[in-house]
Amino acid sequence: MVEPIFHKTSFEIVSGKPAHYSQASEGSGKRVTVNFCSICGTKLFLDFERFPEIFGVYGGTFDEPNWFERSPHMSRHIFLDAAQNGTVIPAGFSTFRQHTMLNDGTPVEAVTFGQPRTIGEPSP
Numbered sequence: 001m002v003e004p005i006f007h008k009t010s011f012e013i014v015s016g017k018p019a020h021y022s023q024a025s026e027g028s029g030k031r032v033t034v035n036f037c038s039i040c041g042t043k044l045f046l047d048f049e050r051f052p053e054i055f056g057v058y059g060g061t062f063d064e065p066n067w068f069e070r071s072p073h074m075s076r077h078i079f080l081d082a083a084q085n086g087t088v089i090p091a092g093f094s095t096f097r098q099h100t101m102l103n104d105g106t107p108v109e110a111v112t113f114g115q116p117r118t119i120g121e122p123s124p
Contacts, residue, residue: 045058
């Protein structure tokens with residue numbers, strides 16, 4: 001899933017009021033709220049108890065879904081341990097088996113592959 005992150009102060013709902021569903025994250029135990037269209041059910045954005053200053057917006061909901069940068073400098077691949085077999089992880093991107101930090105805020109060291117890596121295939 002492509003999920004650009006925005007500070008809440010830079011985010012505005014201009015029409016309607018989304019419905020929401022909350023659950024505890026398996027990793028942190030903190031609340032994650034999925035906000036979605038109450039008419040069609042399209043997921044719109046995520047609200048995180050663990051990161052109260054940001055929203056994660058579902059990239060496919062933008063009128064122009066390619067407007068934001070997806071370079072190795074600006075992107076991370078997280079939760080590789082839960083990725084489906086056959087998922088291709090491109091070379092040069094910071095990757096994380098779980099999240100980018102531990103529950104106490106300690107950063108996790110990224111792994112960057114020199115060649116594309118396919119989940120479920122043995123390492124070269």
